[in-house]
Amino acid sequence: MSTQVEPITAGERASNAAMSRLLRRLHTGNNIAVGVIWAVAMLVALIFVAIIVDLVIQGFTARLGNTAVLLNPDFWGGTEFGIASEVFNTFYILILTEIFLVPIALGAAIYLVEYANQGPLVAVIRFAAETLAGVPTIVLGLFGFILFSAQFQLHISRLAGALTLLCLNFPIALRLFEQGLTAVPRDLREGSLAMGASKWRMIRTVVLPSALPGIVTGIILSAGRIIGETAAIVFTMGETNPFSGVFTLNPLIASDTLTVHIWYLKTQDIPPGVTAAEASAIAAGSAAVLVVILLVINIGARSIGRAIERRITAA
Amino acid sequence: MDMPRRGPLPPLPNALANVAGKGIDVQTQLELQNVRRGHLYDRIARTVFLLCAILLVIVIAGIFFFVGQNALHLFFEPGGATFPGFFGGTTWDPTGVTSDSGIPQYGASGLIIGSIVITFFSVLIATPLAIGVALFFVEVSPGWAIRFFQPLLEIFVGVPSVVIGFLGLVVLVPFMTKLVAPITGNSPVGGFGWAAAIIVLVVMIVPTIASISIDALRAVPMSVREASLALGSTRWQMMSRAVLPAALPALATAVVFGMARAIGETLAVAMVLGGSDILPSHFGLDTFFQPNTNITQAILNEFPETYGVSRDAYWMLAFVLLVISFLFICISRYFASRRVYR
Numbered sequence: 315m316s317t318q319v320e321p322i323t324a325g326e327r328a329s330n331a332a333m334s335r336l337l338r339r340l341h342t343g344n345n346i347a348v349g350v351i352w353a354v355a356m357l358v359a360l361i362f363v364a365i366i367v368d369l370v371i372q373g374f375t376a377r378l379g380n381t382a383v384l385l386n387p388d389f390w391g392g393t394e395f396g397i398a399s400e401v402f403n404t405f406y407i408l409i410l411t412e413i414f415l416v417p418i419a420l421g422a423a424i425y426l427v428e429y430a431n432q433g434p435l436v437a438v439i440r441f442a443a444e445t446l447a448g449v450p451t452i453v454l455g456l457f458g459f460i461l462f463s464a465q466f467q468l469h470i471s472r473l474a475g476a477l478t479l480l481c482l483n484f485p486i487a488l489r490l491f492e493q494g495l496t497a498v499p500r501d502l503r504e505g506s507l508a509m510g511a512s513k514w515r516m517i518r519t520v521v522l523p524s525a526l527p528g529i530v531t532g533i534i535l536s537a538g539r540i541i542g543e544t545a546a547i548v549f550t551m552g553e554t555n556p557f558s559g560v561f562t563l564n565p566l567i568a569s570d571t572l573t574v575h576i577w578y579l580k581t582q583d584i585p586p587g588v589t590a591a592e593a594s595a596i597a598a599g600s601a602a603v604l605v606v607i608l609l610v611i612n613i614g615a616r617s618i619g620r621a622i623e624r625r626i627t628a629a
Numbered sequence: 630m631d632m633p634r635r636g637p638l639p640p641l642p643n644a645l646a647n648v649a650g651k652g653i654d655v656q657t658q659l660e661l662q663n664v665r666r667g668h669l670y671d672r673i674a675r676t677v678f679l680l681c682a683i684l685l686v687i688v689i690a691g692i693f694f695f696v697g698q699n700a701l702h703l704f705f706e707p708g709g710a711t712f713p714g715f716f717g718g719t720t721w722d723p724t725g726v727t728s729d730s731g732i733p734q735y736g737a738s739g740l741i742i743g744s745i746v747i748t749f750f751s752v753l754i755a756t757p758l759a760i761g762v763a764l765f766f767v768e769v770s771p772g773w774a775i776r777f778f779q780p781l782l783e784i785f786v787g788v789p790s791v792v793i794g795f796l797g798l799v800v801l802v803p804f805m806t807k808l809v810a811p812i813t814g815n816s817p818v819g820g821f822g823w824a825a826a827i828i829v830l831v832v833m834i835v836p837t838i839a840s841i842s843i844d845a846l847r848a849v850p851m852s853v854r855e856a857s858l859a860l861g862s863t864r865w866q867m868m869s870r871a872v873l874p875a876a877l878p879a880l881a882t883a884v885v886f887g888m889a890r891a892i893g894e895t896l897a898v899a900m901v902l903g904g905s906d907i908l909p910s911h912f913g914l915d916t917f918f919q920p921n922t923n924i925t926q927a928i929l930n931e932f933p934e935t936y937g938v939s940r941d942a943y944w945m946l947a948f949v950l951l952v953i954s955f956l957f958i959c960i961s962r963y964f965a966s967r968r969v970y971r
Binding site: 352354422428 | 668670671679680681684685691692758764766768770774780781787789790793794796799839868889899928929930944947954958962
């Protein structure tokens, strides 16, 4: 065979040139597209970081009296300048709601994961969960107002607020708990059943302890939602505090939370003895406190879930 | 089937009785009792859990029942509204305080248009941003960037709307007022309105759409990407011609979820809309930069002060909102059912 290299014809040269032009165009297009995706992601990240940083900065630059609002002892007290009662109410309503939410949502999750067979009933329950998750929170607030406050005679109270928040967070908590339960390996269940345990005994002694990391994560993430909610509790829990004070466990008094406080101060009314500038500063401080609480909760959910998981898998 | 009961056991089958001779000893009897008690607990637990799950159905049925019942009063009570009057009228004045005659007017079209306009534009802006973020997460990003970005996104999915509304009110609105002064003719309230609400909503729904889109893109199997790359595509061709089309129904679900969130969003939108009962007389660029209103803002600010038939008008607004978001959920379910990869 001859080793002679065939000369490149003019036609081949032209097609080679066209090919390299095409390649160059494709690579330019690719670089532009990837660059745009980077730019969009960085822009969104920048906006998110800026929002958080700005909220905290507002808390330190808004002035109450002659110090920054977050450094003013009055801001942490129980006077009309202070948010002590709002912080107390926020955690009160959080705990009260979780007391209702955790057993009910966990029960529903256990039914769907452990007991239910595919069928019309499960389809209806899942559809209900999806629909409830999409109901606007203000509509839920009105529903809570008509059912809990009016029909159940709870009036505008913490209990009515907690029950409304239960309805609001039910689908989210259900999904998180379901994820926690389905993460438990099938072998564990089969092992327990093979030892002769009844189904309930299996759930109690094997499934629930193994699903603990997921359950704790679910509780903490739904806690973030409860603390951040406003529209659903304005009509059910009230916008202001009673004169007799809020530092009581009585679930039948009206009271406000941090979120409602911010909204009320900025758009509704200013308490007597407080100027507009001071009200603005208190709102800024409350927003900063709220964001810090939520950051702690979010980071806490991550690390606590991981810590429990490590403990269980190591044991 | 009759329920097992505690107390003395019924006589045992012959086979067992023979094994134990004349009867069975106390030990076996106790064990049997334990087994039966276990079954009883099992059945009780199952019933309790079922009731918990049924509660979900009861709640959603209750919402439609109570909101719908109160809403429909508006059309049947004396002094109420007519159907075309509610959806076609342009003057929203259920308490009759702004008109001289004191006759309440229930024209909600301005509120409904407000909700639809800000939802439409915010989703229009948020969708490309969110899908860009999702592509970055799944296809482009190096690991370190995701480790930083993921917690940020998760925090913002659940960010309280009042905080975003507060920031919109103290930062965005004053800035917008200055920015759009040439358009509004130096209106002191030019920063309020649809434009501010749209920007605030974009911030609120980008994380929602992005996190569902990320799941959608992750569900596309690696083999689709490999096949596309093996045919000589660049990375961008692989994304645009293979991955995005494969994930399209799931991405549509994400966008519809974003719409549902946007139309029901209350606090953030209400704080930057400014509030106004009068439908803009024309629809132009400056319409976006004047105090305006939508369904949620009207309910939030005015519902507590109303009673009687005028209160029913706000129930009707809530019912409209409920029906719209229910439709969105149905549409998203339809898209979800057409997903190829899960």
